[in-house]
Amino acid sequence: MRRKMVAGNWKMNGTRASVAKLIDSLREQELSSDVDVVVFPSAMHLERVIASVAGTSISVGAQDCSVESGFGALTGESSAAQLADLGVEWVLVGHSERRLILGEGLETVSRKFAAVQANGLVPVLCLGETLEQRESGRTLEVVHEQLSSVIADRGIASFAGAVIAYEPVWAIGSGLTATPEQAQEVHAAIRGMLAEHDSEVAEVTRLLYGGSVKADNAAQLFAMPDIDGGLVGGASLKADEFGAICRAAGN
Ligand code: PEP
Secondary structure, eight states: OOOEEEEEEOTTOOOHHHHHHHHHHHHTSOOOTTEEEEEEOOGGGHHHHHHHTTTSSEEEEESOOOSSOSOSSOTTOOOHHHHHHHTOOEEEESOHHHHHTSOOOHHHHHHHHHHHHHTTOEEEEEEOOOHHHHHTTOHHHHHHHHHHHHHHHHOGGGGGGOEEEEOOGGGTTTSOOOOHHHHHHHHHHHHHHHHHHOHHHHHHOEEEEESSOOHHHHHHHHTSTTOOEEEESGGGGSHHHHHHHHHHHHO
16 A cells, blocks of 8 residues: 655745745644645755754655765755755655656756655656647656666666655646546656666556646546645645645545
């Protein structure tokens, strides 16, 4: 039985004041003990958020890390070793905004995945197709390419200590959500791709859906057999909405 998980990606949002307010409101939410709840603030807010959620069931992840896993001459980057030192437990890897806007390719994503695991943290590997790719019938081919590049570099066993988030790019921040059936179809295919290498790993790896998840569509998505929770962007900036999504995962 896979434990449900809901992750909130705050992206490049928040001031010290608004982040403090958001955390205060999140602390007031009733959260199910059956669900892993994780928030991903901007790097400069990580230390403060980690201190503020201490003693709660909420854990903290980073939105990105360097391809280099340790310390050294790489101006402006933050390494997984530094994130681990702060108390970060999870790291998003290969979010579509980084792949498409910042030009992160397959090799970079794979190296980041490795750097995260080398420091004992859990990567949340994001996969997903653009609208053009979906409309030309290439969804599964694209997701397969993104996934198999990490499997080829890191090995299938590495996925026993990882989470995958399927996020169709056309559904991110657009208000267009994949239907539960559309999302389930891709999730089942991803689990099948893992199973081609190792059926036990496929059974334990959590697959999150991301793309305009809201309180009013979360329950239907999370009820699908291969959807183990959600990666939530916009709606994670509102504590009541995010709390409701987390509760939908616990039901
Ligand atoms: C995301 O960026 O990971 C995301 C899913 O965003 P949104 O929920 O706003 O679509």
